[in-house]
Amino acid sequence: MADALIKKLEHFVRLSSLDKEVLGRAAAERVRKLRAHEHIVLEGDKPKVIYLVLEGWACRYKHLEDGRRQIVGFFLPGDLCDLNIFILREMDHSIATVTRTMVAEISRTTFEAILDGHARVTQALWWDALVTMAIQREWTVNLGQRDALERVAHLLCEIFIRIRTAGLSRGKSCDFPITQAELADATGMSTVHVNRTLQELRSLKLINLAGRVLTIMDLPRLMQVGMFTPNYLHLDREGAYLDSNE
Amino acid sequence: MADALIKKLEHFVRLSSLDKEVLGRAAAERVRKLRAHEHIVLEGDKPKVIYLVLEGWACRYKHLEDGRRQIVGFFLPGDLCDLNIFILREMDHSIATVTRTMVAEISRTTFEAILDGHARVTQALWWDALVTMAIQREWTVNLGQRDALERVAHLLCEIFIRIRTAGLSRGKSCDFPITQAELADATGMSTVHVNRTLQELRSLKLINLAGRVLTIMDLPRLMQVGMFTPNYLHLDREGAYLDSNE
DNA sequence: CGTCCCCTTGAATGAAGTCAATACGCGTGG
DNA sequence: CCACGCGTATTGACTTCATTCAAGGGGACG
Numbered sequence: 001m002a003d004a005l006i007k008k009l010e011h012f013v014r015l016s017s018l019d020k021e022v023l024g025r026a027a028a029e030r031v032r033k034l035r036a037h038e039h040i041v042l043e044g045d046k047p048k049v050i051y052l053v054l055e056g057w058a059c060r061y062k063h064l065e066d067g068r069r070q071i072v073g074f075f076l077p078g079d080l081c082d083l084n085i086f087i088l089r090e091m092d093h094s095i096a097t098v099t100r101t102m103v104a105e106i107s108r109t110t111f112e113a114i115l116d117g118h119a120r121v122t123q124a125l126w127w128d129a130l131v132t133m134a135i136q137r138e139w140t141v142n143l144g145q146r147d148a149l150e151r152v153a154h155l156l157c158e159i160f161i162r163i164r165t166a167g168l169s170r171g172k173s174c175d176f177p178i179t180q181a182e183l184a185d186a187t188g189m190s191t192v193h194v195n196r197t198l199q200e201l202r203s204l205k206l207i208n209l210a211g212r213v214l215t216i217m218d219l220p221r222l223m224q225v226g227m228f229t230p231n232y233l234h235l236d237r238e239g240a241y242l243d244s245n246e
Numbered sequence: 247m248a249d250a251l252i253k254k255l256e257h258f259v260r261l262s263s264l265d266k267e268v269l270g271r272a273a274a275e276r277v278r279k280l281r282a283h284e285h286i287v288l289e290g291d292k293p294k295v296i297y298l299v300l301e302g303w304a305c306r307y308k309h310l311e312d313g314r315r316q317i318v319g320f321f322l323p324g325d326l327c328d329l330n331i332f333i334l335r336e337m338d339h340s341i342a343t344v345t346r347t348m349v350a351e352i353s354r355t356t357f358e359a360i361l362d363g364h365a366r367v368t369q370a371l372w373w374d375a376l377v378t379m380a381i382q383r384e385w386t387v388n389l390g391q392r393d394a395l396e397r398v399a400h401l402l403c404e405i406f407i408r409i410r411t412a413g414l415s416r417g418k419s420c421d422f423p424i425t426q427a428e429l430a431d432a433t434g435m436s437t438v439h440v441n442r443t444l445q446e447l448r449s450l451k452l453i454n455l456a457g458r459v460l461t462i463m464d465l466p467r468l469m470q471v472g473m474f475t476p477n478y479l480h481l482d483r484e485g486a487y488l489d490s491n492e
Numbered sequence: 493c494g495t496c497c498c499c500t501t502g503a504a505t506g507a508a509g510t511c512a513a514t515a516c517g518c519g520t521g522g
Numbered sequence: 523c524c525a526c527g528c529g530t531a532t533t534g535a536c537t538t539c540a541t542t543c544a545a546g547g548g549g550a551c552g
Contacts (some may be wrong), residue, residue, distance in 0.1 A: 043477075062387045064473050070387040082379065084372050087485065092380050092478035126330050133328065134338050136382045141308045141316040143389035144434030148508070179530065188390030190509050195532060227310050231289075232338035239333065394540070425498065436541050441500060 004078030153226030250324030399472030
């Protein structure tokens with residue numbers, strides 16, 4: 001159930017089978033199946049549980065009064081929404097599915113039991129939270145400094161690597177189930193310009209994107225174009241000193 | 247010492263005098279005075295301590311290879327850098343002072359002692375961390391969706407309110423010690439356009455900005471122009487149920 | 493009194509947005 | 523089986539917002 005999450009966390013620290021079991025149980029506690037483009041939480045809601053995406057894609061977004069929308073992050077399989085979110089009275093953003101999705105709802109008590117009893121898992125969740133923050137900062141840089149081509153290239157690199165980290169890529173390819181309009185909302189560009197930018201990336205022989213599948217023909221060069229440095233994803237098993245030795 | 251931090255946290259929960267003493271001691275443990283435009287941590291450094299800004303302004307930023315720079319956040323008095331940052335092997339961004347600054351360095355052991363022994367303070371620090379994330383998301387929205395006028399207006403609102411929350415505003419005014427070039431790095435705009443945008447805000451009689459002092463002549467209207475909604479700062483004493491009753 | 497930094501201004505250029513029309517692909521229902 | 527419809531992708535022409543380049547002004551400080 002929590003395979004993607006476990007696979008991701010093991011890029012930080014090697015977990016024991018008990019650790020994995022604990023995560024697996026938490027992820028199985030209450031599972032919901034959702035259709036595409038269904039909202040999970042709306043701005044203003046009282047946050048009550050922690051969501052873990054098991055399958056499919058979701059996103060965080062904020063609306064401005066006049067209808068403009070910014071997607072501020074994607075949830076890929078294995079991604080958690082903010083830990084301890086229930087401290088806050090109300091959500092300051094919304095979360096919705098992008099595709100058909102399976103999410104686990106983890107209750108506050110379950111979550112706190114993990115924090116209490118499983119130090120290694122707690123550390124791994126902290127690591128994940130810090131990486132999530134780093135991703136958010138990187139998005140800020142992406143929107144603030146990079147032009148259209150760089151911006152899209154960077155986002156594609158990030159998504160591909162995150163998916164690969166969760167063990168869900170196939171060679172140079174991975175699922176890429178979002179529309180150009182959604183890509184536009186995530187990059188702060190117009191759909192027209194997203195379209196033209198994708199065409200440019202295709203004509204540079206860097207990517208292939210059709211039928212909900214992304215293939216990155218030349219990852220090193222795409223990373224160069226997007227000035228993508230993966231350091232902010234902190235994937236080098238930085239917590240190895242905490243490894244389970246079972 | 248930690249007045250600004252305490253004042254800020256009390257917008258979430260009322261602290262006991264022991265809570266405050268604990269924070270005050272942590273903030274006095276090791277204090278460094280820094281000049282303006284001095285770096286505190288560089289990308290690639292191993293994070294070892296938690297920084298708390300006591301006086302002055304600092305910022306987080308990232309450089310691209312070609313020299314472009316994005317400021318991804320400001321540290322105002324009372325602001326902490328990421329909790330638990332020492333889990334990570336190396337920093338993925340840099341931190342530098344903007345003005346002359348006093349920072350407290352809080353050691354890992356001190357920090358962990360607080361988390362262990364002082365549940366209410368821990369909750370308040372969590373709240374602060376969640377707000378920091380929300381701010382980062384809001385910056386993403388700001389850069390992605392708002393045009394120049396809206397963007398600058400929004401940033402000014404946010405900074406003013408954060409400063410006021412730390413108890414450091416004076417009526418409609420507050421210190422505003424950053425240059426237009428720094429504002430440009432924070433908003434992803436050119437300095438020239440920042441300049442013109444500020445002039446427009448002045449001519450609309452919304453602000454007054456001169457000699458390192460910002461005066462907001464009409465906050466409601468400035469908020470409207472920037473489509474600023476303060477909900478993401480979560481200032482409504484959301485943790486009141488945890489209040490100390492001493 | 494000169495220098496440096498910051499702010500300001502104007503004119504030319506450019507990147508991305510808008511508008512509007514068209515094409516494609518796919519599922520549904522006749 | 524084909525026609526229709528809808529969401530998504532593509533294209534071209536025009537506009538706009540913001541950048542770039544370049545020059546000038548003003549104040550603080552040695």
